[in-house]
Amino acid sequence: MAFVPVYILILGFTIVVDYFAGIFIENAAGKKRKFFLVCSLVANIGILCVFKYYNFINENFSFLLHGFGLTNPIPYLSILLPIGLSFHTFQAMSYTIEVYRGHQKTERHFGIYALYVMFYPQLVAGPIERPQNLLHQFRQQYDFDSDRVFEGLKIMIWGLFKKLVIADRLGIYVSGAYNNVPEQNGMTLLLATIFFSFQVYCDFSGYSDIAIGAAKVMGFDLMTNFRRPILAKSTGEFWQRWHISLSTWFKDYLYFPMGGSRVSVPRWYMNLMVVFLISGLWHGANWTYIIWGGINGFYLVFAIVTQKYRDRFNQFTGIVKRPRLHLFFQISITFLLITFSRIFFRSRNISDAVQVIKKIFTFKGSIFNDGTAIIIYCFFAIFFLLSVELKKEFYRGSFTLSRHKNFWVRNSYYSFLIILIILLGVFDGGQFIYFQF
Numbered sequence: 001m002a003f004v005p006v007y008i009l010i011l012g013f014t015i016v017v018d019y020f021a022g023i024f025i026e027n028a029a030g031k032k033r034k035f036f037l038v039c040s041l042v043a044n045i046g047i048l049c050v051f052k053y054y055n056f057i058n059e060n061f062s063f064l065l066h067g068f069g070l071t072n073p074i075p076y077l078s079i080l081l082p083i084g085l086s087f088h089t090f091q092a093m094s095y096t097i098e099v100y101r102g103h104q105k106t107e108r109h110f111g112i113y114a115l116y117v118m119f120y121p122q123l124v125a126g127p128i129e130r131p132q133n134l135l136h137q138f139r140q141q142y143d144f145d146s147d148r149v150f151e152g153l154k155i156m157i158w159g160l161f162k163k164l165v166i167a168d169r170l171g172i173y174v175s176g177a178y179n180n181v182p183e184q185n186g187m188t189l190l191l192a193t194i195f196f197s198f199q200v201y202c203d204f205s206g207y208s209d210i211a212i213g214a215a216k217v218m219g220f221d222l223m224t225n226f227r228r229p230i231l232a233k234s235t236g237e238f239w240q241r242w243h244i245s246l247s248t249w250f251k252d253y254l255y256f257p258m259g260g261s262r263v264s265v266p267r268w269y270m271n272l273m274v275v276f277l278i279s280g281l282w283h284g285a286n287w288t289y290i291i292w293g294g295i296n297g298f299y300l301v302f303a304i305v306t307q308k309y310r311d312r313f314n315q316f317t318g319i320v321k322r323p324r325l326h327l328f329f330q331i332s333i334t335f336l337l338i339t340f341s342r343i344f345f346r347s348r349n350i351s352d353a354v355q356v357i358k359k360i361f362t363f364k365g366s367i368f369n370d371g372t373a374i375i376i377y378c379f380f381a382i383f384f385l386l387s388v389e390l391k392k393e394f395y396r397g398s399f400t401l402s403r404h405k406n407f408w409v410r411n412s413y414y415s416f417l418i419i420l421i422i423l424l425g426v427f428d429g430g431q432f433i434y435f436q437f
Contacts, residue, residue: 056285084124127245142219152216159209164425167202185365
């Protein structure tokens with residue numbers, strides 16, 4: 001509404017449609033149940049297509065007609081993409097699907113259902129909640145609990161630190177490189193690409209922490225959306241740790257209904273590719289996102305096809321007998337594969353992405369072209385992040401500052417984070433990356 005006030009009607013329309021669709025589905029039987037579900041899905045996906053994909057489809061249609069010497073008579077629309085449209089649309093669809101499947105009773109209180117769709121902490125960038133987890137919480141009574149409030153605030157502080165101190169600082173270097181690709185050398189673009197992997201993780205997981213923490217302050221529990229994905233040992237494991245609410249949404253509502261892995265092998269591979277191509281399109285109306293999704297789908301298929309050969313290679317080299325070294329290689333290779341695919345995620349168009357890849361593999365130039373100070377700062381920020389992530393992943397039972405039993409040690413740590421946010425944070429009003437989706 002801050003950009004276009006009338007856009008509140010989009011939310012109003014989907015809320016009314018899905019509210020009554022849930023009631024009709026529960027009261028109906030046979031084919032009528034499916035009819036009302038389809039009406040709900042068409043309404044939600046239709047809005048998504050109009051605001052997010054209409055001009056993209058129209059542009060590609062014009063390009064196709066141009067190849068035949070024809071002009072496209074269909075006009076373009078001058079519309080803005082409503083913030084968070086993909087998120088609350090998917091959350092709304094999960095409600096009617098779960099009611100249809102019999103996993104969720106219809107919510108007949110209009111205000112509570114509207115709150116489910118518009119719950120402010122996660123409205124614009126998730127986590128994409130399921131009705132089974134969230135709806136019943138709106139009927140509970142919450143008394144003030146200082147321990148819960150402080151726990152929520154601490155989660156928010158860590159999220160703000162990741163966003164303002166790490167992500168936005170890395171973003172300065174990344175934007176400088178990717179917004180002017182022709183003038184950059186290979187080493188600068190390589191470093192910017194690596195930095196972007198950490199930037200997008202800290203930016204998005206930082207938002208999720210802020211949303212989860214804000215909800216916890218008020219008494220609500222949202223699902224975990226990230227589980228240290230930069231330490232994943234395979235691309236398959238990465239998607240079990242990254243944007244968990246969206247990954248499980250596609251798994252439950254698209255991958256499994258298509259048959260999942262319980263089909264012929266070629267069909268299984270196709271199911272994986274379809275899910276990731278659609279996931280790419282969900283992220284944005286641009287071929288770069290579709291290619292990004294296709295690359296990650298290919299990673300999974302390739303990993304399945306080559307599993308036995310990789311196992312034999314590992315046995316032959318004896319690396320499995322050195323578990324720490326093996327783990328290091330697994331995490332490193334996974335990170336590099338995911339980072340490579342993000343070249344397309346970050347690039348403005350395919351031409352820029354191809355140019356970035358060509359330049360990176362020349363290994364020419366110096367990484368210090370854009371200043372030494374900011375690069376040193378970025379490395380220290382990444383080192384701090386990795387220290388925390390490694391501690392949580394592999395040394396949970398050892399010494400900890402964030403959950404130390406001593407009150408003064410525990411809160412001194414968070415006070416230190418707050419001071420760093422104030423001194424080193426970037427306060428230029430920059431949006432979260434996933435607001436655009």
